[in-house]
Amino acid sequence: MKTVEEWQGWAAQRGIEIITQPAQVAKLSQDYYHFSPILTPLLADKRGDVVLKPATEEEVIAIAQACVASETFLTVRGSGTGNYGQCIPLQGGVILDTSKLQRVIHLEPGLTTVEPGVKLANLEQQAQSLGWEWRMVPSTVRTATIGGFIAGGSGGIGSILYGQLRDRGNLVGARVVTMTNPVEVIELAGEATQVINHAYGVNGIITALTLPLAPAYPxxxxxxxxxxxxxxxxxxxxxxxxxxxxxxxxxxxxxxxxxxxxxxxxxxxxxxxxxxxxxxxxxxxxxxxxxxxxxxxxxxxxxxxxxxxxxxxxxxxxxxxxxxxxxxxxxxxxxxxxxxxxxxxxxxxxxxxxxxxxxxxxxxxxxxxxxxxxxxxxxxxxxxxxxxxxxxxANPHTYILEDGGMKTIDREQLAFKQRVDPKGLMNPGKMRAWWEFIK
Ligand SMILES: Cc1cc2nc3c(=O)[nH]c(=O)nc-3n(C[C@H](O)[C@H](O)[C@H](O)COP(=O)(O)OP(=O)(O)OC[C@H]3O[C@@H](n4cnc5c(N)ncnc54)[C@H](O)[C@@H]3O)c2cc1C
CATH class of the missing domain: 3.40.462.40 (FAD-linked oxidase, cap domain/gating helix)
Structure with missing residues (x-):
């Protein structure tokens, strides 16, 4: 594990934005877990050590490499609107904040590829000018990111037409940065994307997502x-x-x-x-x-x-x-x-x-x-x-992935975690399958 001072030097050398001020780090370590009086005492004091804000996929790769080399825990954060402490680091380490990964990589009628920090409302505005919109958004559409919605959400406004995020067809592709040595970038498509869908960021850092759009109505x-x-x-x-x-x-x-x-x-x-x-x-x-x-x-x-x-x-x-x-x-x-x-x-x-x-x-x-x-x-x-x-x-009073809505161990998700995060550095303490079958 690096010290806060070592992270400061490391980030300065590479021009990556870093936050170390304790009050700010504390704020960026939290989400809306306080909707649950059961989660509140369990999560209120959990903090990361530093927050890193990469602006490009190359910077994400550099952070992943540094975390693997120093065996530092890493937790990805979108806008922190999750309800079950999904982005709360239970064991300290780096918080990777995606708010600078804001690029709309591709937008055509019916389809878009975006970076994970894109705010849902921002893309919707752009798509609507072409006559398209997201198939579904959470009620946090104005604040939440697409990466956080895919990794932490389930459905919302639009689910009466298109079902839920996990339904076949609602996620087309994803790019994922691994926590391996050396770091890899993996492209997933179709059914294979399910391993990162609602996985609480335990198995890879999503750096791009391809999603279908819906015709926009008045x-x-x-x-x-x-x-x-x-x-x-x-x-x-x-x-x-x-x-x-x-x-x-x-x-x-x-x-x-x-x-x-x-x-x-x-x-x-x-x-x-x-x-x-x-x-x-x-x-x-x-x-x-x-x-x-x-x-x-x-x-x-x-x-x-x-x-x-x-x-x-x-x-x-x-x-x-x-x-x-x-x-x-x-x-x-x-x-x-x-x-x-x-x-x-x-x-x-x-x-x-x-x-x-x-x-x-x-x-x-x-x-x-x-x-x-x-x-x-x-x-x-x-x-x-x-x-x-x-x-x-879907029990909202637990931060453990499998104990919420999933109920069972997802073997494919676990196998993917073994492949992309063999040291178990990503969002530790959230995946029951990891400590029951691997550690
Ligand atoms: C008032 C309120 C209303 C809500 N309404 C809805 C609703 O209608 N529908 C719904 O589904 N949810 C809802 N939610 C929950 C939440 O807003 C959504 O799930 C939202 O999409 C999360 O986005 P975020 O950017 O805030 O993600 P965060 O909370 O920051 O992160 C969520 C999870 O995604 C992971 N993650 C984020 N980015 C990445 C990435 N690039 N790579 C890997 N993992 C990543 C994080 O580690 C974390 O585990 C609501 C929450 C609140 C507080």
């Missing part, structure tokens, strides 16, 4: 308010299944969630149940008629981004701003009947928040229900209660 944001949750949820499902109405987002909120949406407070009834949607503007008549059929009151809303930033995990952000005892779960419910059953069983301990997505060709209620936190044991019980009803829970 999205209009709407709220639809309902006096009760069941018609709101049934409307959400009907809208999801209505092939003639093109939509990018269907989020359904039970009370009291709409009262947490301060940016929408002037525009929506806050004490009703609410559906937030993005609809292809020419489809608004069919959309309004469908909403009315379910007894909903349609409210056109000004700005898609304001609506986006109330959905997905921004809902949890708003809830916690109003009352920090709220936390959350991430669920795939098999159907709405199961949603209603769990609501009845758990009462005010949860507040239901659905995000309809397309999964294997079917519209299903994914969800990020708010949970009133009491103890870690009760959270484990709640997860068991859900699983007993056939709900798939």
């Amino acid at each position: 999205w209009q944001a709407f709220g639809v308010s309902f006096p009760a949750f069941v018609p709101a949820a049934e409307f959400g499902l009907a809208l999801g299944n209505c092939d003639g109405i093109i939509k990018r987002l269907i989020s359904v909120f039970d009370r009291p969630i709409p009262s947490f949406f301060t940016p929408l407070r002037e525009q929506i009834p806050t004490h009703q149940c609410l559906v937030l949607t993005l609809i292809n503007r020419p489809d608004r008549l069919a959309f309004t008629e469908l909403a009315q059929k379910y007894g909903g009151q349609v409210i056109p809303l000004d700005k898609p981004i304001t609506v986006i930033e109330c959905t997905w995990n921004h809902t949890t952000l708003h809830a916690r701003a109003a009352d920090p005892t709220w936390t959350y779960l991430q669920c795939l419910y098999p159907d709405l009947t199961t949603v209603y059953k769990l609501q009845e069983q758990l009462g005010e301990e949860i507040a239901m928040h659905l995000e309809f997505i397309r999964l294997g060709g079917k519209v299903i209620p994914a969800a990020i229900p708010l949970v009133r936190f009491t103890t870690a044991d009760r959270m484990a019980e709640l997860i068991q209660l859900h699983e007993a009803q056939g709900v798939l829970v």
